[in-house]
Amino acid sequence: MSSTTAPSGLARARKGLAPGGPGGGSPNPGNQNRKSRLSAQTSRTFFWLLLPSVILLVLIHGYPLFQAGIQATHNGNLIQTGDFVGIENFQGVLASPAFWKAAQFTLLFTIVGVFGSWAVGLGLALLLRTKIPAGGTFKVLLLLPWVVPIVVSSTAWNWLVATPDSLIPSLFRNLGLGTPLFLADPTLAATTVMIFKVWVSFPFMMMMISAALASVDNTVYEAASMDGATRWQQFSQITLPLIARSTYISWILMTIFCVNDFPTIYLLTGGGPVDATTSLVVLAYRTVFQDFATGPGVAIAFLMTMTLVVISVLLYRQIRKSSVE
Amino acid sequence: MSAVVHAHPESGPVLGVAGPAKNKRVLSEAGHRGQWWRFIAILIITAVVLVPIMVTVVLAFTPGPNSTATGLTFENLSNVFSKTLAATWLQNSLITTLATVVVSVAVAAPAGYVLSRGRSKAVSGYSLLLFVMQSLPVITSVVPLFILFAAMGLVDNLMGLTIIYVGSTMTVATWMMAAYFDSIPISLEEASWIDGCSVFGSFTKVVLRNSLPGILSTAIFAFLLAWNDYLVAIVFLRSNEIFTLPMGVQSFFQQNNTDWSGVMALAVIMMLPPVIVFATLNKYFSVGGIGGSLAGR
Numbered sequence: 001m002s003s004t005t006a007p008s009g010l011a012r013a014r015k016g017l018a019p020g021g022p023g024g025g026s027p028n029p030g031n032q033n034r035k036s037r038l039s040a041q042t043s044r045t046f047f048w049l050l051l052p053s054v055i056l057l058v059l060i061h062g063y064p065l066f067q068a069g070i071q072a073t074h075n076g077n078l079i080q081t082g083d084f085v086g087i088e089n090f091q092g093v094l095a096s097p098a099f100w101k102a103a104q105f106t107l108l109f110t111i112v113g114v115f116g117s118w119a120v121g122l123g124l125a126l127l128l129r130t131k132i133p134a135g136g137t138f139k140v141l142l143l144l145p146w147v148v149p150i151v152v153s154s155t156a157w158n159w160l161v162a163t164p165d166s167l168i169p170s171l172f173r174n175l176g177l178g179t180p181l182f183l184a185d186p187t188l189a190a191t192t193v194m195i196f197k198v199w200v201s202f203p204f205m206m207m208m209i210s211a212a213l214a215s216v217d218n219t220v221y222e223a224a225s226m227d228g229a230t231r232w233q234q235f236s237q238i239t240l241p242l243i244a245r246s247t248y249i250s251w252i253l254m255t256i257f258c259v260n261d262f263p264t265i266y267l268l269t270g271g272g273p274v275d276a277t278t279s280l281v282v283l284a285y286r287t288v289f290q291d292f293a294t295g296p297g298v299a300i301a302f303l304m305t306m307t308l309v310v311i312s313v314l315l316y317r318q319i320r321k322s323s324v325e
Numbered sequence: 326m327s328a329v330v331h332a333h334p335e336s337g338p339v340l341g342v343a344g345p346a347k348n349k350r351v352l353s354e355a356g357h358r359g360q361w362w363r364f365i366a367i368l369i370i371t372a373v374v375l376v377p378i379m380v381t382v383v384l385a386f387t388p389g390p391n392s393t394a395t396g397l398t399f400e401n402l403s404n405v406f407s408k409t410l411a412a413t414w415l416q417n418s419l420i421t422t423l424a425t426v427v428v429s430v431a432v433a434a435p436a437g438y439v440l441s442r443g444r445s446k447a448v449s450g451y452s453l454l455l456f457v458m459q460s461l462p463v464i465t466s467v468v469p470l471f472i473l474f475a476a477m478g479l480v481d482n483l484m485g486l487t488i489i490y491v492g493s494t495m496t497v498a499t500w501m502m503a504a505y506f507d508s509i510p511i512s513l514e515e516a517s518w519i520d521g522c523s524v525f526g527s528f529t530k531v532v533l534r535n536s537l538p539g540i541l542s543t544a545i546f547a548f549l550l551a552w553n554d555y556l557v558a559i560v561f562l563r564s565n566e567i568f569t570l571p572m573g574v575q576s577f578f579q580q581n582n583t584d585w586s587g588v589m590a591l592a593v594i595m596m597l598p599p600v601i602v603f604a605t606l607n608k609y610f611s612v613g614g615i616g617g618s619l620a621g622r
Contacts, residue, residue, distance in 0.1 A: 041523070041524065042524050043445075045523065045524040045525045045528075046439045046442075046443055046448075046524075048435075048525075049435035049436065049438055049439050049525070049528070050435070050436050050439045050451070052431075052432045052435070052436070053432050053433070053435070053436035053495060053499060054451075056432060056491060056492055056495055057454070057455070057458065057492075057495070057496075059488075059492070060466065060470070060488065060489060060491075060492025060493070060495075061458045061461070061466060061492065061496075063469070063473070064465065064466035064467075064468075064469035064470050064473075065461070065465065065466065065469075066469075067469030067472070067473070068465050068466065068468065068469050071468065071469065078468075078471065078472060078475075124367075124370070127363060127366065127367055128367070130359075130360075130363055131360055132360060132363050132364050132367055133360070133361075133364050134364075135367075138367050138368075138371050140607060141371050141375060142370075142371055142374060143603070144375060144378055144600070144603075145374060145377075145378070147549075147596075147599050147600060147603045148378060148596045148599065148600070149552065149553040149571065149595055149596055149599065150553060150555065151553070151555055151570075151571040151574050151575060151592075151595065152381060152574070152592040152595050152596045153377055153378070155381070155574065155578060155588055155589070155592050156377035156378065156380050156381045156589075156592070157377055158578075159380060159381075159384070159585060159589075160376070160377060160380065167380075199374070199377075256459075256460045259462070260460075260461075260462045260463065260464075262463075262464070262555070262556040263553075263555040263556060266555075267555065267575070281462055281464050284462075284464045285464060285556075285560075288464075288468050289560065294468060297468065298465070298468055298469075301462055301464045301465040301468070302465060304462050304464075304465070305461050305462060305465045308460045308461060308462065309457055309460070309461070311460075312456060312457055312459075312460040313453070313457060
């Protein structure tokens with residue numbers, strides 16, 4: 001049995017994880033046979049294979065989370081744990097306007113980051129799907145904003161917009177549009193940070209959507225246009241449903257990326273001006289490492305954590321459910 | 326035409342080959358003009374999108390205001406290497422990143438195998454746990470880890486940094502490996518079991534041997550995370566000679582923020598390795614791999 005299946009199986013395996021090829025999860029043939037092999041020896045092997053991962057998870061994620069719980073309920077600093085204060089830190093944080101301002105900015109930043117990068121990524125993925133001379137080259141070049149380190153790109157953006165004499169403000173001035181202070185005006189700074197985030201993230205979306213589109217057969221569209229479907233109908237009736245699943249997943253991931261994002265904001269504006277671009281992560285970082293108020297800082301991080309745990313468990317269920325369908 | 330399509334629902338790849346040929350005939354009539362319009366559109370978009378990157382490269386190789394050189398020059402690069410600890414930073418970044426990549430794969434591959442083959446409650450519970458941990462803000466664990474590592478002498482230490490990087494890559498890396506292993510048919514392993522191979526033996530000899538693309542994707546993911554990280558580095562690194570490149574670039578930028586030639590030269594040094602990795606291993610660079618691994622499971 002195995003001698004005949006092995007070569008074709010190998011060929012399938014070698015083809016491997018083509019970027020965006022239909023994800024794994026294919027039903028495994030020989031399920032019955034495997035079950036009988038799941039002996040005590042197998043579970044012992046599984047245990048040893050999993051052990052390093054479990055140790056790391058406990059050390060790097062479990063223990064700190066536990067400690068964070070302790071710190072959030074104490075009024076300590078980076079050296080001492082301090083006294084137990086119960087939920088005082090949380091009350092303090094929830095009562096502070098700075099927290100709600102940061103929460104508001106985080107929400108806006110996340111919404112613009114997720115849907116902005118999705119819209120741009122979708123547009124480009126659809127454009128690149130059509131036949132274009134040197135299309136492959138463009139596809140690679142457009143991924144660069146995602147590949148280049150944030151430290152580098154934020155420096156470049158700084159050079160472009162930071163001072164009134166930078167390239168882009170000068171350009172505006174020469175066009176008679178005044179001299180916008182991209183990083184000094186609160187509203188403009190917030191806008192700039194969000195555009196920067198979209199610039200960094202759209203290649204991720206483009207890649208996710210391109211991958212989903214790649215598995216779609218062109219003939220589906222040919223058949224649709226023969227049946228008289230308009231461009232818009234093809235888009236909304238065929239394209240969107242076909243990429244719905246990866247769209248869904250990419251939204252989830254991008255939401256997590258945006259809420260947890262630190263360098264994109266911190267390196268461009270440092271959270272300023274007048275805290276206009278202070279997100280929750282930036283606020284937590286500053287509270288702990290600049291104000292040395294460990295308790296409230298960890299409380300902020302903890303509130304974010306709890307929100308994200310709830311969201312991610314719910315979404316995980318949703319993904320599982322949709323992958324069964 | 327479509328009748329033929331429906332007659333062979335499984336022959337996807339074959340149709341994929343036939344598709345473009347058919348398209349060409351259609352395109353030759355009206356499609357050519359549209360094709361060139363789209364080319365111009367994408368050319369403009371790409372040019373605009375790449376402005377910040379082009380600016381970085383151009384400034385890095387243009388003589389600075391105090392320079393006597395003309396045309397393109399490597400002066401800025403040699404300047405940052407002689408005047409700053411750029412070489413040390415580069416070395417620190419390379420060591421940390423390579424260690425992260427190796428350890429991440431070494432931890433994630435066996436765990437991913439269990440996630441892929443195991444079907445018990447405990448295994449799926451662990452899978453959910455990884456997913457939840459992956460979504461937590463790094464900042465939560467950074468503060469307790471800082472206190473723990475301070476007690477262990479791992480603050481301002483490349484090993485401490487590496488441990489945290491491995492911790493933050495392992496969740497997604499495990500998922501990516503598991504998704505790849507899912508694509509390797511179990512029948513291959515069964516054949517080896519019949520030949521008397523153990524489960525561990527079939528994992529190393531059969532599964533791992535056929536998983537190079539999956540391992541490479543995972544390695545690239547870990548590489549980018551470790552190479553680009555700023556938040557962990559800013560918290561855990563204190564001294565100039567322990568800095569990784571992101572910290573080096575930032576500290577140089579803050580101290581000399583008018584010396585754009587120097588800043589950009591450092592920036593080019595920093596973006597070169599990821600761009601090289603991307604250019605050579607493009608095929609395995611599945612950003613979607615992260616999503617794909619979630620989608621598949």
